[in-house]
Amino acid sequence: MPGIAEVRSFNRVVTREIGALADRFLGRDRSLGASRLLFEIGPAGSEIRRLRARLGLDSGYASRLLRGLEAEGLIRSFASTSDARVRLVTLTPAGRKELAVLNRLSDEAAASLLNRLTGSQRTSLISAMHTVERLLLASAVRLHLENPRSRAAQSCIARYFEELAARFEAGFDPTLSIPVAAEELTPPRGCFILATLHGEPVGCGALRCHAACGEIKRMWVAPSARGLGIGRRILQRLEELARRRRIPLLRLETNKALSEAQALYRSSGYREVSPFNDEPYAHHWFQKRLRTRGR
Amino acid sequence: MPGIAEVRSFNRVVTREIGALADRFLGRDRSLGASRLLFEIGPAGSEIRRLRARLGLDSGYASRLLRGLEAEGLIRSFASTSDARVRLVTLTPAGRKELAVLNRLSDEAAASLLNRLTGSQRTSLISAMHTVERLLLASAVRLHLENPRSRAAQSCIARYFEELAARFEAGFDPTLSIPVAAEELTPPRGCFILATLHGEPVGCGALRCHAACGEIKRMWVAPSARGLGIGRRILQRLEELARRRRIPLLRLETNKALSEAQALYRSSGYREVSPFNDEPYAHHWFQKRLRTRGR
DNA sequence: CAAAGTCTCTGACTATGGTCAGAGAATGCC
DNA sequence: GGCATTCTCTGACCATAGTCAGAGACTTTG
Numbered sequence: 001m002p003g004i005a006e007v008r009s010f011n012r013v014v015t016r017e018i019g020a021l022a023d024r025f026l027g028r029d030r031s032l033g034a035s036r037l038l039f040e041i042g043p044a045g046s047e048i049r050r051l052r053a054r055l056g057l058d059s060g061y062a063s064r065l066l067r068g069l070e071a072e073g074l075i076r077s078f079a080s081t082s083d084a085r086v087r088l089v090t091l092t093p094a095g096r097k098e099l100a101v102l103n104r105l106s107d108e109a110a111a112s113l114l115n116r117l118t119g120s121q122r123t124s125l126i127s128a129m130h131t132v133e134r135l136l137l138a139s140a141v142r143l144h145l146e147n148p149r150s151r152a153a154q155s156c157i158a159r160y161f162e163e164l165a166a167r168f169e170a171g172f173d174p175t176l177s178i179p180v181a182a183e184e185l186t187p188p189r190g191c192f193i194l195a196t197l198h199g200e201p202v203g204c205g206a207l208r209c210h211a212a213c214g215e216i217k218r219m220w221v222a223p224s225a226r227g228l229g230i231g232r233r234i235l236q237r238l239e240e241l242a243r244r245r246r247i248p249l250l251r252l253e254t255n256k257a258l259s260e261a262q263a264l265y266r267s268s269g270y271r272e273v274s275p276f277n278d279e280p281y282a283h284h285w286f287q288k289r290l291r292t293r294g295r
Numbered sequence: 296m297p298g299i300a301e302v303r304s305f306n307r308v309v310t311r312e313i314g315a316l317a318d319r320f321l322g323r324d325r326s327l328g329a330s331r332l333l334f335e336i337g338p339a340g341s342e343i344r345r346l347r348a349r350l351g352l353d354s355g356y357a358s359r360l361l362r363g364l365e366a367e368g369l370i371r372s373f374a375s376t377s378d379a380r381v382r383l384v385t386l387t388p389a390g391r392k393e394l395a396v397l398n399r400l401s402d403e404a405a406a407s408l409l410n411r412l413t414g415s416q417r418t419s420l421i422s423a424m425h426t427v428e429r430l431l432l433a434s435a436v437r438l439h440l441e442n443p444r445s446r447a448a449q450s451c452i453a454r455y456f457e458e459l460a461a462r463f464e465a466g467f468d469p470t471l472s473i474p475v476a477a478e479e480l481t482p483p484r485g486c487f488i489l490a491t492l493h494g495e496p497v498g499c500g501a502l503r504c505h506a507a508c509g510e511i512k513r514m515w516v517a518p519s520a521r522g523l524g525i526g527r528r529i530l531q532r533l534e535e536l537a538r539r540r541r542i543p544l545l546r547l548e549t550n551k552a553l554s555e556a557q558a559l560y561r562s563s564g565y566r567e568v569s570p571f572n573d574e575p576y577a578h579h580w581f582q583k584r585l586r587t588r589g590r
Numbered sequence: 591c592a593a594a595g596t597c598t599c600t601g602a603c604t605a606t607g608g609t610c611a612g613a614g615a616a617t618g619c620c
Numbered sequence: 621g622g623c624a625t626t627c628t629c630t631g632a633c634c635a636t637a638g639t640c641a642g643a644g645a646c647t648t649t650g
Contacts (some may be wrong), residue, residue, distance in 0.1 A: 006421045063629050084617085084627095085615070112300035125430040132427055136308055137312075139411040355639075379647085
């Protein structure tokens with residue numbers, strides 16, 4: 001495959017140069033792990049289990065690092081009021097100050113890198129970095145079948161509904177929309193695809209199967225993860241699942257406010273058709289005929 | 296400064312994603328340090344001091360890692376014939392085999408990253424990676440004043456002459472060219488600038504000062520480091536040094552085969568003039584008037 | 591030829607990052 | 621209410637990465 005050598009060369013160079021930058025904030029008398037933790041806690045505080053998940057830390061190791069920061073007087077920890085097993089940590093004023101210092105050092109390291117370049121080199125570096133970053137994230141996104149009742153699925157659906165409420169002219173009240181029961185999105189009656197980035201849900205999409213057609217529902221991508229082609233990947237996966245079930249036709253409806261969704265559907269081969277249901281929040285109805293040959 | 300946030304965000308994402316890729320070749324029962332060393336030794340073998348310099352290792356640490364690899368039967372080490380203090384290491388057949396395995400694993404990791412992208416995403420990722428890599432390297436290049444007699448300077452000059460010999464129609468014999476003594480490139484009579492990338496010399500340039508003008512000599516950039524703007528930086532540094540000495544005019548001559556050098560001179564404000572010396576290898580003579588105001 | 595410097599190796603030491611098993615408290619599920 | 625699960629913490633442990641001082645062999649320089 002072309003590109004492998006380029007990727008490897010990139011890896012070598014970047015680990016070396018970025019490593020050199022990262023060294024800068026050693027020199028505070030704190031380990032890299034503790035500094036990363038301080039960054040991850042952030043000004044707003046966080047649950048410990050969330051920190052562990054995001055940094056991929058062993059529970060014992062995380063606990064020790066946190067106790068170290070607590071001994072330094074940088075953080076405070078206390079039990080969550082809603083679930084006393086979960087502990088929360090927040091920065092103390094001293095912790096906020098230290099985080100500000102780390103941020104300043106990081107800024108300076110980045111600036112010193114940029115300073116060694118000419119203006120046009122700087123511009124192209126920044127834009128290329130942005131591209132690499134987005135595409136690396138895109139390649140780290142995983143799709144998997146999920147039970148629509150799971151916590152992750154429910155949180156996606158909730159955020160999806162929130163967004164609909166904010167974007168639809170008339171707001172959005174799920175009870176007025178055509179209902180979709182969880183069982184209808186669970187095999188064998190349908191399926192629910194969850195997209196995750198480092199374990200965090202960043203998008204979803206569902207398929208409800210009828211005798212003669214399938215319906216695409218719950219297509220949503222988190223705002224932070226847009227532009228990575230996740231929506232298209234979810235849609236393709238759902239279509240593949242529909243093909244395996246020998247469903248010949250896919251249908252979906254959408255609101256006029258969701259212009260990027262319409263663009264996705266159109267560019268994925270969906271054609272607008274006359275309304276096939278009386279969904280009160282829909283303005284556009286689409287369908288796509290599937291080739292059910294092959295597996 | 297604009298771009299700092301982008302650089303920092305890039306660093307976060309890249310260390311995470313590339314780190315995940317690098318984990319793949321743990322799983323051989325060998326430390327990352329030892330694997331890196333194996334890569335760095337390469338099929339052709341290497342001097343130990345060179346390995347240390349390139350990987351930035353402490354001599355004790357390097358020695359221990361090498362003994363580990365030797366105990367595994369992957370490398371062999373022996374004293375250099377030209378300087379018995381220096382030790383050389385080469386891969387044994389088993390070492391070559393192991394390096395091939397590591398290369399395959401790295402290739403697979405890179406391929407799996409690319410495989411998760413669409414064709415057009417892949418193309419833009421590779422081109423953006425290439426840009427980032429080149430520009431990070433460019434920003435890692437350092438210029439410093441060097442004694443032209445030093446080993447590093449001499450090796451640059453030797454490689455420069457080799458290249459001239461290869462590229463000039465008539466070949467190149469330094470003894471036929473106008474001689475330049477090392478003292479003429481040493482303060483106070485002149486200066487020699489060396490460009491290094493991670494400690495390795497990758498380019499040079501020199502200034503020879505006369506009463507009324509300065510001469511630019513020995514402008515060279517290693518083939519592996521071209522396209523990073525190093526030549527331009529060296530030239531600018533030499534001009535700055537000339538300005539400080541209140542030299543009003545810079546001159547240089549060059550061969551017609553060195554087209555990229557001519558492009559650099561022209562775009563840096565040098566104008567072609569009639570021959571001011573009888574350098575047998577020159578086809579073009581340039582000069583640039585300096586503004587000697589300022590410090 | 592002596593002194594200074596280079597290169598490698600050894601031994602002693604340290605911090606960091608990380609794993610594992612288990613305990614205790616709280617919670618959710620039947 | 622009982623049981624499995626979740627979450628955190630503790631103690632014991634380990635490998636890796638790295639530092640430092642010094643010794644020995646060799647080379648360059650004056």
